Amino acid sequence: MSEIITMERYIALEAQATAETALPILTAFTPITYHRNGVPVELSSERELIRYVDHNFESEIPGLFKPDARFAPACYVNRFTADEKALVDAVRDHVARMSGRMFGRALRPISNLLVQVAPFRILTELARLAGRSSLSVYEAGPGLGYLGALLAISGHSYASYDVSPALYLWQNRLMREIIGDDFREGALLDAAAPDDPAFTQTRGLHVPWWQHYAMFGVSPRPIDVVYANSNLCEMHLVCARLLMRRALPLLKTSPLGLFVFMSWGFQGQSTAESLHAEFVNEGYRRVQGLSFKAYAPADRDTTAIEQAFAEGIPFYDPTGYGPRLTADDLVALHRAEAPVDVAPAMEYYGWKPPFLD
Numbered sequence: 001m002s003e004i005i006t007m008e009r010y011i012a013l014e015a016q017a018t019a020e021t022a023l024p025i026l027t028a029f030t031p032i033t034y035h036r037n038g039v040p041v042e043l044s045s046e047r048e049l050i051r052y053v054d055h056n057f058e059s060e061i062p063g064l065f066k067p068d069a070r071f072a073p074a075c076y077v078n079r080f081t082a083d084e085k086a087l088v089d090a091v092r093d094h095v096a097r098m099s100g101r102m103f104g105r106a107l108r109p110i111s112n113l114l115v116q117v118a119p120f121r122i123l124t125e126l127a128r129l130a131g132r133s134s135l136s137v138y139e140a141g142p143g144l145g146y147l148g149a150l151l152a153i154s155g156h157s158y159a160s161y162d163v164s165p166a167l168y169l170w171q172n173r174l175m176r177e178i179i180g181d182d183f184r185e186g187a188l189l190d191a192a193a194p195d196d197p198a199f200t201q202t203r204g205l206h207v208p209w210w211q212h213y214a215m216f217g218v219s220p221r222p223i224d225v226v227y228a229n230s231n232l233c234e235m236h237l238v239c240a241r242l243l244m245r246r247a248l249p250l251l252k253t254s255p256l257g258l259f260v261f262m263s264w265g266f267q268g269q270s271t272a273e274s275l276h277a278e279f280v281n282e283g284y285r286r287v288q289g290l291s292f293k294a295y296a297p298a299d300r301d302t303t304a305i306e307q308a309f310a311e312g313i314p315f316y317d318p319t320g321y322g323p324r325l326t327a328d329d330l331v332a333l334h335r336a337e338a339p340v341d342v343a344p345a346m347e348y349y350g351w352k353p354p355f356l357d
Helices: 007-017 023-028 032-036 046-052 082-103 117-129 146-153 165-182 209-215 237-252 272-282 303-308 342-349
Strands: 136-140 157-162 183-185 204-208 225-227 258-261 284-288 293-297
Touching: 007 165, 007 204, 007 209, 023 237, 046 082, 046 165, 082 117, 082 146, 082 165, 117 146, 117 225, 117 258, 117 303, 136 146, 136 237, 146 157, 146 165, 157 165, 157 209, 165 183, 165 204, 204 209, 225 237, 237 258, 237 272, 237 293, 258 284, 272 284, 284 303
Parallel strands: 136 157, 136 225, 157 204, 183 204, 225 258
Antiparallel strands: 258 293, 284 293
8 A cells, every 4th residue: 555645635634633623732733833934834736845855045054064063953063974974875865766756856955964963873872872773763843854764764663743734745755765665654544543553563654743642642652762853942832742741651661761852943932941841840851951952751860871972972883984074975966966945045145065066
């Protein structure tokens, strides 16, 4: 069975599933920040997914490619290992093949994939600390989905949900491309059966927001890490609070059990201070706050985690090559492979992408 879901099918399923959903929940899971900033959240054609191959139109992007660049909100440093490049290359090859089929143009992501390396390093180190080769990660609002792609391609178990229909459709196609037969699209499954192995045991699971609301904390799917980056302060407070509240008992069942993120996001719906207070009120304790943010169940001993990251985030370097590469090395590409937002980013910010020609 194909796991591809169309916009028409998504809209119909959402209407069917939410016909009796209370107004506060409908409001809570509205992509309010996208609406406020004029970002479209629906598609009228499949080809419009070309916009979601990458996101480069940010003032910080040119700075990522400067020698020894650092960008604290993404825990970014402009140094990479050969092992990291191998994973990035694998994801980019998948995207090039997929975009070639979908759009008649092979495109390769640049910046959005680049800044997912740091959280990938963190999660890999957390797995090592737990004595595990892989983790079960649940991501709230994965955006373009490239952290999930890095995790899935390196053997981790990954699940996610999103409130933006357009991003949801892109994530659906990306994860299907990366994970293959072990990917399940939750929107096409029976949400009345949360114990179904399709929900609980598949290596790659993608659920729409209404299933997230109905099932998160109910389904016995194991979760080691909940990841929600650059969006907590952008969520409706009810949405953020529900995520914290329902994640806590799941995280308590894992010996690791962390809620992790790099940035609070744009502080439009809530402030970092108010959400920190929400975490505390819900029964969490902050265990990282410098290089990245992490909250654990309040009674959890996290000494080993705090010590492991005391001097920063370790590189992903199983072969021992060392961080000898730069961003230019990591995401170089030909001009014909440039995502559609590269040209306006070049014009507006004076950015010079790492073109090979």
